[in-house]
Amino acid sequence: xxxxWTKSGKKHAVTLLKVQDCHVLRYISKEESGGxxxxxxxxxxxxxxxxxxxxxxxxxxxxxxxxxxKVTTFNVTxxxxxxxxxxxxxxxxxxxxxxxxxxxxxxxxxxxxxKRWGFKGQPASHGQTKTHRRPGxxxxxxxxxxxxxxxxxxxxxxxxxxxxxxKVWRINTKHNIIYVNGSVPGHTNCLVKVKDSKLPTYKDCxxxxxxxTFFADGDENLPEDLYDDEIFQFTDPSVTYA
Amino acid sequence: CRTSSDGEPAKFQPPPKPVIIDRQKQREERRFLSPEFIPxxxxxxxxxxxxxxxxxxxRRKVFNIPxxxxxxxxxxxxxxxxxxxxANRFVGICIQRGGKGxxxxxxxxxxxxxxxxxxxxxxxxxxxxxIEVLKLEKRLDDNLMYLRDALPEYSTFDVNMKPVFRxxxxxxxxxxxxxxxxxxxxxxxxxxxxxxxxxxxxxxPEKKMKEAQKWNKPxxxxxxxxxxxxxKIEEKxxxxxxxxxxx
Numbered sequence: 001x002x003x004x005w006t007k008s009g010k011k012h013a014v015t016l017l018k019v020q021d022c023h024v025l026r027y028i029s030k031e032e033s034g035g036x037x038x039x040x041x042x043x044x045x046x047x048x049x050x051x052x053x054x055x056x057x058x059x060x061x062x063x064x065x066x067x068x069x070k071v072t073t074f075n076v077t078x079x080x081x082x083x084x085x086x087x088x089x090x091x092x093x094x095x096x097x098x099x100x101x102x103x104x105x106x107x108x109x110x111x112x113x114x115k116r117w118g119f120k121g122q123p124a125s126h127g128q129t130k131t132h133r134r135p136g137x138x139x140x141x142x143x144x145x146x147x148x149x150x151x152x153x154x155x156x157x158x159x160x161x162x163x164x165x166x167k168v169w170r171i172n173t174k175h176n177i178i179y180v181n182g183s184v185p186g187h188t189n190c191l192v193k194v195k196d197s198k199l200p201t202y203k204d205c206x207x208x209x210x211x212x213t214f215f216a217d218g219d220e221n222l223p224e225d226l227y228d229d230e231i232f233q234f235t236d237p238s239v240t241y242a
Numbered sequence: 243c244r245t246s247s248d249g250e251p252a253k254f255q256p257p258p259k260p261v262i263i264d265r266q267k268q269r270e271e272r273r274f275l276s277p278e279f280i281p282x283x284x285x286x287x288x289x290x291x292x293x294x295x296x297x298x299x300x301r302r303k304v305f306n307i308p309x310x311x312x313x314x315x316x317x318x319x320x321x322x323x324x325x326x327x328x329a330n331r332f333v334g335i336c337i338q339r340g341g342k343g344x345x346x347x348x349x350x351x352x353x354x355x356x357x358x359x360x361x362x363x364x365x366x367x368x369x370x371x372x373i374e375v376l377k378l379e380k381r382l383d384d385n386l387m388y389l390r391d392a393l394p395e396y397s398t399f400d401v402n403m404k405p406v407f408r409x410x411x412x413x414x415x416x417x418x419x420x421x422x423x424x425x426x427x428x429x430x431x432x433x434x435x436x437x438x439x440x441x442x443x444x445x446x447p448e449k450k451m452k453e454a455q456k457w458n459k460p461x462x463x464x465x466x467x468x469x470x471x472x473x474k475i476e477e478k479x480x481x482x483x484x485x486x487x488x489x
Contacts, residue, residue, distance in 0.1 A: 175293065
């Protein structure tokens with residue numbers, strides 16, 4: 001995570017996400033998947049092909065791509081279908097867009113009720129016998145049962161969570177890095193899924209994004225760094241309030 | 243003269259070789275790599291530090307950040323929308339330098355009208371207009387937080403101080419000042435060996451000093467897991483940074 005300053009002098013914290021060897025693996029049509037839209041399977045980060053069975057490697061061999069560590073699906077409209085085997089780059093996103101980031105949270109193991117659900121526990125002294133971090137009562141008398149989903153101790157973390165509505169401040173096309181506002185679930189160097197935001201306030205935020213995606217062999221040569229309009233770039237002189 | 247005392251033809255004595263002290267080389271040899279360039283120990287990708295360093299060097303090309311250590315007296319002018327003339331000047335002694343990369347900070351302390359003031363500035367904040375080093379002097383410690391519990395005369399510096407003129411560009415002088423403290427209680431127990439402070443004149447009784455040594459952990463010095471040898475990393479980063487800045 002890094003600090004970033006706007007032209008008005010405000011500081012924001014920014015997470016760096018690297019797009020590492022992403023390829024489109026397969027196209028699944030609407031009828032085949034049985035959903036509302038067609039799907040595209042996308043794989044990230046190369047991994048060794050030796051520890052998987054042949055059936056698992058079939059998808060990668062079809063697309064002509066080395067084995068990927070993680071495979072996710074994206075629901076895609078019919079006009080945004082991409083041929084399997086095309087690489088995906090960070091320039092698919094542009095500064096000023098809003099993005100949702102999904103990842104597996106840091107696993108905390110088996111945790112008690114105070115850390116997992118934020119219960120208040122009991123006082124440390126004034127006669128409490130062996131009860132300082134316990135949940136207390138778990139149901140009422142009339143119910144005569146414990147409801148499903150009752151908050152109790154258990155394994156915490158290591159589940160998928162999404163941070164919604166994060167602004168993209170800057171894109172580095174040379175190293176394929178996306179600078180995303182705020183924090184992102186997961187530990188450092190974990191695999192993360194980045195999608196266009198589903199929030200209704202950001203529905204019309206994308207002004208002419210590269211559609212269906214940014215193709216590297218095209219004619220447009222992008223500069224190494226793409227900045228948002230409000231970012232203070234370090235080549236400019238210091239900020240003054242005139 | 244040609245004839246020696248023996249009468250034989252005198253051997254040619256070459257003149258003594260002059261000893262050349264190359265001042266330029268000595269000046270170049272002294273390198274200072276700002277501590278925020280050194281990446282902390284961790285599992286982060288080195289690519290992230292490389293990109294951060296590029297940004298830091300970019301900023302240094304536009305705005306000069308002078309070499310300074312803890313104990314120097316600095317004057318910092320920041321842009322402030324709510325001040326007269328939109329600029330704010332603060333003079334103070336640097337107590338602490340923290341943070342790595344773009345978020346590196348330093349704290350300046352001064353006592354203004356009997357009120358101690360500490361301001362934490364970010365080195366790479368674009369609102370900073372100028373950093374001037376008024377007086378160069380290193381102190382015995384890396385962290386001068388104990389000035390909060392010292393007598394206020396040790397933290398007062400004149401706001402309109404003129405920069406002290408320095409001739410040599412070699413060796414920052416070390417001020418071996420021993421600071422006198424206010425009566426206890428202090429904000430931290432500075433006499434304990436954990437803080438390893440050499441710049442205080444402790445006027446505590448012997449018994450208290452001995453009791454403080456109970457918290458001594460002499461084995462930490464030999465702990466190999468805590469070693470972080472930065473010499474090679476520093477070399478590489480120094481080369482990179484100096485090459486970029488010369489361009």
